Amino acid sequence: MGVGKRILIVVAATILGLATASIATAAASPSASGTGPAWTSLMHGDPESTDSTAYRGPGRTGHLAASSTPGGVCAATFVGSDGYPVSLCTAYVAGSPPQFATPVVTLFHPRTARVLARLPLTKGQLLGGVYGFLDDHDRVVVADGSGRILRVGHHRTTAGWELRVDAATDISKHLDGDGVTGLAPDHLGRTWFATTGGVVGTVAQNGRIGTARLPGSEQLGNGLTVHRTGVSVLSTHALYEMRADADGVPRTVWRRTYDRGIARKPGQLTWGSGTTPTYFGPGGDGWVGIVDSAAVPNLIVYRSDDGSRVCRMRAFAAPNQGTENSPMAWGRSLVIPSTYGFQYPPMAVSGPSVPAAAPFRGGMTRIDVSDGRCRRVWETTTDRMATLPRLSRADGLIHGLAYGPYAPGPQQLGPVNYAAIDFATGRRVVTRRVATAPLDEPLQLTGMIAPDGALWQGTATRMLKIAP
Secondary structure, rough: OOHHHHHHHHHHHHOOOOOOOOOOOOOOOOOOOOOOOOOOOOOOOOOOOOEEEOOOOHHHHHHHEEEEEOOOOEEEEEEEEOOOEEEEEEEEEEOOOOOOEEEEEEOOOOOOOOEEEEEEEEOOHHHOOEEEEEEOOOOOOOOOOOEEEEEEEEEEEOOOEEEEEEEEEEOHHHHHOOOOEEEEOOOOOOEEEEOOOOEEEEEOOOEEEEEEEEEEEEEOOOOOOOOOOEEEEEEEOOOEEEOOOOOOOOOEEEEEEEEOOOEEOOOOOOOOOOOOOOOEOOOHOEEEEEEEOOOOOOOEEOOOOOOOOOEEEEEEOOOOOOOOOOOOOOOOOOEEOOOOOOOOHHHOOOOOHHHHHHHHOOOEEEEEEOOEEEEEEEEEOEEOOOEEEEEEOOOOEEEEEOOOOOOOOOOOOOOOOEEEEEEOOOOOOEEEEEEEEEEOOOOOOOOOOOOOOOOOOOOOOEEEEEEE
């Protein structure tokens, strides 16, 4: 087994996952209560999981400005009000068999990308060290393997920078021995959490905890999405709209099952939808959209208040498609990247796929939504996005790392490009080589665009700063 292939396997513990709008408009998203700077404090950009930002990306002059080797895979990166990037990473230890180390909070220098400080956390479930957010004190809020929700601050000392746990809430007795896979703040200052086995709960600012359990064998493999009056939870079987009363106990407002197909698809992590739900549309959160996992996957859009269906259509015009990534949203538009056939490391996936393998051909489509109708605006099958991309409302471009066009042979080897796609037309407008796979395999990880236009993007072995 070559070094590159071994690295691809040992990083499995961090993989996640992803209108007619005016290109010139960069509307601000309301921040959830107690979170840090808008657009850079949440993995999916904002509480509604639009995977968008009001900041311009690297664009036509984007290039690799700096990089470092943090000793692990950084699946989520945030940028605080002081400009310092901080990531949730998972360290890896090569061996036979490969061993996973603990999740590590990592602080980077904003100019050089050099690692300034690291804080290992207690090892737990796969996604516990992936989903998190920044609070209004620039502290990373994350769940560790001991059943605690931590607030990790970075502090300058006489000896340099230091990361330490500033506060912790023990929720272990509410988890039934399970691990936290989703973590998100709401607009009332509560922190919502969800476990792989289907426990959904809230932690109030006064420490009060309320929990509920989803029915049957439903499991959770994606994050939670928040809007002004509720939270969207997507299980392996159904989409839930949930709210919590004064006691903090989550209650189901409505539930809609979806077609999960006959088995896990190649290029998805679990048997079921791979999308984190996305709020968008009227008022910014009047609709919620997901992509199911049917044999021919569908985009389904519901009204967030009552769960009535707005529209449903084939998610991709091209055959043999599917997605593990959250749809990007702007106004009444959704942009859906395809991950069908992407080769995730074996230990990251749950159960066999049908078919057992497929080519990663890539693709991306934009669908605009009006009451009762979905309409495809464009679709491209030439862009093999290898990260969960970020849509900029400031420059009208979709930013991420991509492979070149599909060709027979090893699918995830060779040049890795910084790519920018025009939201209006779907045309690739920037292609610039910044790395080489498999050492810099992008792993469908999520990047973050900082206020200065730099894209901070983790790969299998490095943290890349791609800047204008």
